[in-house]
Amino acid sequence: MFSRLFGSKKSDESKENAEPPAHDWSWVGTDIHSHFIPGIDDGAQTMEDSIELVRAMQSLGFKSIVTTPHINYDHYPNTSDRILNGLKELHIALKEKGIHIPVRAAAEYFIDDYFLQILEREPLLTITKNQVLVEFSFAFQPVQLFEILFKMQTLKYQPIIAHPERYLFFMDKPDVYEELKDRGCLLQMNALSVTGYYGPQVKHTAEKLIEKGLYDYCGTDMHNIRHAETLKKFTESKHFAKISNYPFKNIQIEIPEGN
Numbered sequence: 185m186f187s188r189l190f191g192s193k194k195s196d197e198s199k200e201n202a203e204p205p206a207h208d209w210s211w212v213g214t215d216i217h218s219h220f221i222p223g224i225d226d227g228a229q230t231m232e233d234s235i236e237l238v239r240a241m242q243s244l245g246f247k248s249i250v251t252t253p254h255i256n257y258d259h260y261p262n263t264s265d266r267i268l269n270g271l272k273e274l275h276i277a278l279k280e281k282g283i284h285i286p287v288r289a290a291a292e293y294f295i296d297d298y299f300l301q302i303l304e305r306e307p308l309l310t311i312t313k314n315q316v317l318v319e320f321s322f323a324f325q326p327v328q329l330f331e332i333l334f335k336m337q338t339l340k341y342q343p344i345i346a347h348p349e350r351y352l353f354f355m356d357k358p359d360v361y362e363e364l365k366d367r368g369c370l371l372q373m374n375a376l377s378v379t380g381y382y383g384p385q386v387k388h389t390a391e392k393l394i395e396k397g398l399y400d401y402c403g404t405d406m407h408n409i410r411h412a413e414t415l416k417k418f419t420e421s422k423h424f425a426k427i428s429n430y431p432f433k434n435i436q437i438e439i440p441e442g443n
């Protein structure tokens with residue numbers, strides 16, 4: 185499936201010398217949300233998975249990657265050390281395969297009591313500068329959401345809210361997105377949301393947030409090759425043109441190779 189959609193390594197190399205494809209994700213620049221460190225969350229399970237996904241990102245046009253394993257006490261109690269050690273192994277594997285794309289690691293922090301402990305105890309892994317990617321329960325709004333986001337800000341971090349369009353409990357609160365922005369948070373759209381991958385409600389919300397210009401960043405939130413296939417197919421859709429002019433800030437993030 186992967187080869188059919190994205191071409192083999194050989195054809196990828198020959199593509200590098202050809203004209204860039206008319207429709208791909210290269211206008212985004214750096215992807216800031218993915219799960220490519222093998223075996224530590226629900227993304228890539230093996231180094232082979234990681235390599236396949238990084239190759240898919242290159243084929244989609246992304247210029248560099250900030251990969252963001254979950255840190256979630258109940259399901260994926262990862263640490264900064266565990267993530268950064270995994271990144272070192274990924275760098276070695278990419279080098280061995282001759283794959284040249286800058287990859288850094290940060291984290292997708294799940295907002296709960298454990299996150300509060302980490303926040304008070306140690307430096308967080310940042311996407312860029314002081315910006316930290318956070319998510320929360322899809323089932324309900326955390327009771328102290330705004331207090332915790334404020335606490336981050338008092339510690340000089342700027343929260344990036346991952347996939348705000350996916351929190352269905354926000355649907356009764358259409359002003360919540362503006363409120364998050366007014367409070368100094370950044371919003372990250374999942375690219376898969378506009379494809380309809382998570383259902384029509386999420387797609388509709390994402391389109392509304394695009395119309396209102398409320399998003400700051402785009403992220404693939406890529407966990408597996410199905411996600412890559414969906415993003416590839418979407419570039420052929422007429423809806424892709426609607427978002428491909430959106431001024432996401434990803435393009436401002438430059439990562440030197442080897443990082």
Ligand SMILES: [Fe+2]
Pocket residue numbers: 217218219292405
């Ligand atoms: Fe994620």
